[in-house]
Amino acid sequence: MQEAIPYKSQMAARSRLHNFLEGAVNDGGRRLVTNGSGTSVTKLVLENAVIVFGRRGCCMCHVVNRLLLGLGVNPAVCEVDEGKEEAVLNELSIINSGGIQFPAVFVGGKLFGGLDRIMSTHITGELVPILKEAGALWL
Amino acid sequence: MFSFYNYVLCCLFMLFFSSSLYISMYCFLPDFKLSNAYNINLTCTKAASIISSRSMDFPSTQFVPSRTMGTYEPIHQIGMWGENFKSIDSPNISPSMIVDVANKLENESETTSHELLAPSGKYDQDASKPLDKIQRRLAQNREAARKSRLRKKTYVQQLENSRLKLIQLEQELERARQQQGLYAGGALEVGHLGISGAVNTGIAAFEMGYERWMEEQNKLICELRSALNAQTSDIELRILVESGMSHYLELFRMKSGVAKADVFYVMSGTWKTSAERFFSWIGGFRPSELLKVLVPQIDPLTDHQILEVCNLKQSCQQAEDALSQGMEKLQETVSATLASGQMGQGTYLPQVAIAMEKLEALVNFVNQADHLRKETLQQMSYILTTRQAARGLLALGEYIQRLQALSTVWANRPREPA
DSSP states (O other): OOSOOOOOHHHHHHHHHHHHHHHHHTTSSEEEOOOOOHHHHHHHHHHOSEEEEEETTOHHHHHHHHHHHHHTOOOEEEEEOTTTHHHHHHHHHHHHTSOOOSSEEEETTEEEEOHHHHHHHHHHTOHHHHHHHHTSOOO | OOOHHHHHHHHHHHHHHHHHHHHHHHHHOTTOOGGGGGSHHHHHHHHHHHHHHSOOOSTTOOOOOOSSGGGHHHHHHHHHHHHHTTTTTOTTSOHHHHHHHHHHHHHHHHHHHTTOOSOOTHHHHHHHHHHHHHHHHHHHHHHHHHHHHHHHHHHHHHHHHHHHHHHHHHHHHHHHHHTTTTTTTTHHHHHTTTOOHHHHHHHHHHHHHHHHHHHHHHHHHHHHHHHHHTTOOHHHHHHHHHHHHHHHHHHHHHHHHHHHHOHHHHHHTTTSOHHHHHTOSSSSOOHHHHHHHHGGGGOOOOHHHHHHHHHHHHHHHHHHHHHHHHHHHHHHHHHHHHHOSOOSSSOOHHHHHHHHHHHTHHHHHHHHHHHHHHHHHHHHHHHSOHHHHHHHHHHHHHHHHHHHHHHHHHHTSOOOOO
16 A cells, blocks of 8 residues: 555554454444544545545444454444535545445445445455555454 | 107007007017017017007007107116116115116117107106106106115225225234234234335235245256256356346345235244244344255365365354444444333333334345345355356255244144144
8 A cells, every 4th residue: 555654663563552452342442533524534534544424323233343343343433423524525525536336345445335345345355455455454 | 849758658558558468469569579578678669669559549649650660679677677766775776777877868768859849748747747756757867876886886996995995904914913922922023004005016016026035046946956966067057056146136126025015024034934034144044044954965075175165154153253242332322212211101102203203224134135145146256266156056045935934834733732
């Protein structure tokens, strides 16, 4: 991957461990809040190896999280409030020049897809190498 | 002006006397054919014509014979009509008879009216009073005929509606019987007889489609069986495998269609047999379970294949776990929504409305589960050779047939009297 992902390796590892433990207590992933402004969302996408955007309380989003957690990934989860949905969607489509639906998974700063794509790539065995490449899995 | 109806009523009077005249007719008219005697109506008409040709001593028998036999038909029917006159409102009267009479009258009034030549005006004054009554009665008859025609129409429409409702009710009953263990006492099913027509049509269409699909599936299984036993070439096997795969894809398409109409129907698995339903997971089989059942049937596998199949089993299991946890969360959400607010006052429409929104996610779950099944099936077809895939499809088909046989035997098992 050629993108400049601003990791500071030791700090990142420590925070990942901390977040993983935290995530195990919650029902998945690190909770992040966005205020829907452009820079904030883009920053989130770039800062995290794996980030899942979804509506608050969405069960499909929950499925994605559980699947990724089961693989050993600790995804960042951004729960979007109802009012801010549109703003976030717009912002994400700008990054991605395309239509986006919730739940939306970004891997390595790029849009990966929705639950459909996650399932298909997981069954064909392509998901894990992609995650490893993005630095979300390191085993 | 001598009206047609006067003419008609005169004929009525004629008929009253016709039977008594019959014998005298026979004596006076050598050309009166005996064979006609069996046809009373013809007798009447002939008598009428003959009477008219002679000078009559009957009062108010103003009657102009027409040249064509056709005009006598109304007389015949009017005779019947007259007999039914008194009992026109009786339900035993076949509406069709009255309809026929009325129709023919209306059809032929035009043809006969112009044939009534030389109406004799002088008879009108004598016969005016009874003629008025006669006219009134005729008008009443017409009204009655019209009403009975309308009644027949509404009756037939009601019959059709009842028939449709009966079919729907029978379907409901079937489903309720099948779901005895699954739903809370079938009360839910009986409760929603008010299902919208679109849902019922979707379900009915799916059930018919599934029956056809099952027949086609059994045929495919037989073909696979004979092909594998007969050592056919790989090319032919590939064709069979392809058709088997696309047949399953067809089923997934049908399921997705009916899921949009009624997702609970798909979740309950009503269209399947009871043993199949026992293994139901989000509207179908668990892919990992099927893999466990089928892989031993496809031996021998290469080491590479064994590894790939193992990975596939594991991925399936992980995906199923994730979906199951998602379902649990959905249940929690719906339950929490329904139970929110104070319970006990009997007002809960807002909670129900919000719960409805949450429940829409169930369609997504069914679609994702079917998507997982589809992907697993396709991945297996990539891993396996043609012959192995054929054996796999055959094994899968027979496994389901065995489950169906189990359901039948279970349903027919001898039970101890309660």
